[in-house]
Amino acid sequence: MVRFRSRSACLRRALAFSFALILPAQTGAHAGEVDRVEGLPASLRLDQVRILGSHNSYKPFPDARAEHRIRTLAPDDWNGLAYGHPPLETQLSLGIRQIEIDVAPDPDGGRYAEPYLMTTPQARAEMTAPGAKVLHVAGVDTGTHCLTFRDCLTTLRRWSDAHPGHLPITVLVNANTFDAVPGFRPFSAQFDAATLDSLDRDILTVIGRDRMIVPDQVRGDAATLADAVRAHRWPTLGEAKGKLLFVFDAGAEDEDRYRQGRPSLKGRAMFGYYPESAAEASIFNIQDPRGQTDRIQQLVRKGFLVRTRTDANTAEARAKDYSRRDAAVASGAQYISTDYYDGAPDPLGLGFRVTLPGGWWQCDPVTAPRCDPSAR
Numbered sequence: 209m210v211r212f213r214s215r216s217a218c219l220r221r222a223l224a225f226s227f228a229l230i231l232p233a234q235t236g237a238h239a240g241e242v243d244r245v246e247g248l249p250a251s252l253r254l255d256q257v258r259i260l261g262s263h264n265s266y267k268p269f270p271d272a273r274a275e276h277r278i279r280t281l282a283p284d285d286w287n288g289l290a291y292g293h294p295p296l297e298t299q300l301s302l303g304i305r306q307i308e309i310d311v312a313p314d315p316d317g318g319r320y321a322e323p324y325l326m327t328t329p330q331a332r333a334e335m336t337a338p339g340a341k342v343l344h345v346a347g348v349d350t351g352t353h354c355l356t357f358r359d360c361l362t363t364l365r366r367w368s369d370a371h372p373g374h375l376p377i378t379v380l381v382n383a384n385t386f387d388a389v390p391g392f393r394p395f396s397a398q399f400d401a402a403t404l405d406s407l408d409r410d411i412l413t414v415i416g417r418d419r420m421i422v423p424d425q426v427r428g429d430a431a432t433l434a435d436a437v438r439a440h441r442w443p444t445l446g447e448a449k450g451k452l453l454f455v456f457d458a459g460a461e462d463e464d465r466y467r468q469g470r471p472s473l474k475g476r477a478m479f480g481y482y483p484e485s486a487a488e489a490s491i492f493n494i495q496d497p498r499g500q501t502d503r504i505q506q507l508v509r510k511g512f513l514v515r516t517r518t519d520a521n522t523a524e525a526r527a528k529d530y531s532r533r534d535a536a537v538a539s540g541a542q543y544i545s546t547d548y549y550d551g552a553p554d555p556l557g558l559g560f561r562v563t564l565p566g567g568w569w570q571c572d573p574v575t576a577p578r579c580d581p582s583a584r
Contacts, residue, residue: 243446246375248569249579250446254376254421254453254542255513256576257445259569260562261306261378261545262299262552263517266342266352266360268292269553274351281348281392288521289344290556291547295353296360297367300377302551303568306515306543307364308380308457311340311357313403319395323350331355340407346386347393357381357407361414368419368450375569376421376448378543380515381407381478383458399462408477411454421453423473423490432487433472433479437511454478455491455515484512491515497535504539508574515543518562522547525560533562540574 243250248257269292270278279286293299296307314320320343321335335341340357343350354360368374386397411420421443423433430436456466456478463480470476472487482488484507492507494500497516504514518533519525525548536544546562548554564570571579 245373245445245449246569248375248445248571250444250449252445252571252576252579253440254442254445254448255440255508255511256572256579257375257569258540258542258544258564258566258572259305259375259378260303260549260564261308261380261515261543262293262304262549263308263520263545263547264291264310264344265293265296265299265304265307266309266354267344267349268294268351268353269555270349270351274349278348282345285348287526288523289349291522291525292351292553293353293547294551294553296363298551300364300367300371300374302549304549305375305569306378306380306545308382308545309342309357309360310344310382310384311407312343312346312384312386312397313399314339314341314397315403315406319397320346320350322347324355334359340403340410343384346384346397358410358414361410364452365415365419368452373449375445376451376453378453378455380455380457383456383462385459385462399458399465401465401468404462404466407456411477415452417477419451420477421448421451423476423479423488426490427472427474434484434487434489437490440511442511442513456480457493494541495520496532497539497541498532499535501535501539504541505574508540508542508572513543514539514541515545516541518544518546519548519560522558525558528558528560537564540572542572542575 317338318336320341324331324335334355342352342354383399388396427433427436467488479490481493491513494516507514516536518536524532548560548562
């Protein structure tokens with residue numbers, strides 16, 4: 209009996225030793241999964257990641273009726289408007305992690321309702337209610353996958369909820385303004401303090417501050433937002449996963465109005481495009497990267513985020529000109545927007561496609577040059 213107990217004890221010790229060898233490996237594998245966000249190291253900061261984005265992401269390819277309207281009202285603009293995207297949730301499921309939404313002010317409701325008055329009761333109700341609407345050119349290029357800003361935000365929140373742990377999604381909110389055109393458009397549309405505040409309210413109500421990366425969070429205890437950015441205080445992917453970051457994209461007058469009385473964008477829901485000397489500087493929009501490589505790399509090395517584009521107005525696609533794409537990839541900009549990613553509609557058969565070397569996202573070659581290339 210004594211000998212049997214001794215052998216049993218030895219067996220238990222041997223098994224315990226075996227499990228001791230196995231468990232760290234299992235724990236390490238699990239930790240490895242936790243330490244990745246959609247394949248990228250969770251320790252990377254936002255400014256150390258490059259992602260592929262879409263331009264005017266809400267806009268479907270014009271259908272026959274829309275094409276007829278554009279060709280009739282703005283025939284010279286048809287070539288530049290002949291592009292479009294699948295629904296927002298489809299883009300996100302493909303791998304797009306930066307989108308752009310054009311918003312037009314409609315504080316009283318009904319300003320852009322005319323094309324929808326004879327469609328469905330739901331569309332008519334949405335377009336006659338107060339609140340920002342989503343469209344490209346009022347009265348001309350009005351196609352959209354989501355009629356209102358809140359509709360778009362609801363779609364983003366729903367997709368995010370269904371895909372927890374996704375890479376942070378950056379949303380460019382482009383303030384669309386229009387002048388009156390006699391005999392065609394009897395109204396002008398301009399943002400003011402109240403309609404800008406309403407954009408913030410819509411974002412905070414639908415998305416929720418806990419699911420967002422906001423200027424206050426990045427600034428922390430730094431004197432200004434720009435100081436925090438230069439100190440490389442962007443959150444890591446581990447901290448930012450499952451969240452959205454919003455950027456206000458507007459002319460200088462509206463950008464100034466958005467920060468008025470809110471130094472470093474205190475309390476604001478969105479970042480913005482401001483000069484490097486400004487306290488609010490954090491993100492830059494350099495539309496054409498050709499000839500701008502040094503400038504972009506200087507900015508990203510300092511800690512700023514940069515968005516650029518590989519194509520515009522279908523010009524590069526029609527000419528099969530990849531020089532702008534090559535410049536964007538070489539620049540180190542963190543956001544590279546296109547109308548021609550894999551999965552974007554191509555009814556014209558242009559065959560122009562834009563991809564990143566690492567797929568939909570990758571370590572930024574300027575800010576994270578030693579990042580594990582097998583991360584994706």
